Amino acid sequence: MTKSCPVNFEIVNERVTRFNALYTLLALMIFFAFPTQWLLIGLAADFLLRTYQKGRYSLVAFLSRTTVTGLKLRSSKINAGPKIFAAKIGLFMITTAWLAWFMNFHATAMIISGIVVLFAFLESVFGICVACKIYPFYRKLFYK
DSSP: TTTOOOOSEEEEEEHHHHHHHHHHHHHHHHHHHOOOOHHHHHHHHHHHHTTTTTTGGHHHHHHHHHHHHHOOOOOOOOEHHHHHHHHHHEEEEHHHHHHHHHHTHHHHHHHHHHHHHHHIIIIIOOOHHHHHHHHHHHHHHHHO
8 A cells, every 4th residue: 555545644434534525525516517616616625634634624525424333333543644645636636626616617617626526526426436546646746
C-alpha cells in the first residue's frame, strides 16, 4: 500500500468514508438536477474541512457518522492517508468545477462534476479508492 497510497499514522472508519462518498455522489446528483453554484461551493467547503481533518465540522462527515451509527454498522478501520489525499483531489476537482461554472463554462463544470460522481460511486459501492490509483503519478510529478 505504501507504494500506491499515501500513509499516515491515523486510522478512520472505512464505513464512514464510503458514506462520505455516497453523500458526495448524492449532492452532485442534486447539482445535476438543479444546477447552482452554491452546491459546488458547499461541497468545496466540506472537502476543505475533510482535507484538513476537521471532519467534526463537515456536514457530509456528520451525516456519514450518523448513518453508520444509526445502521449499527461495525467499524472497519483503515489508514486515513489515502482518504485525506482523496479529499484533496475532491477539493481540487470541485473547486475547478465551481470556477468553470463561475466563468460560464457550465458544460465543463458538469463534466468535472461527473468525474467526481464516478470516483464517489467507485468508492461508495466497490471500495475502490481512485486516489490510490492517481497517487503514483502525483508522486512522480511532484516528488522526483
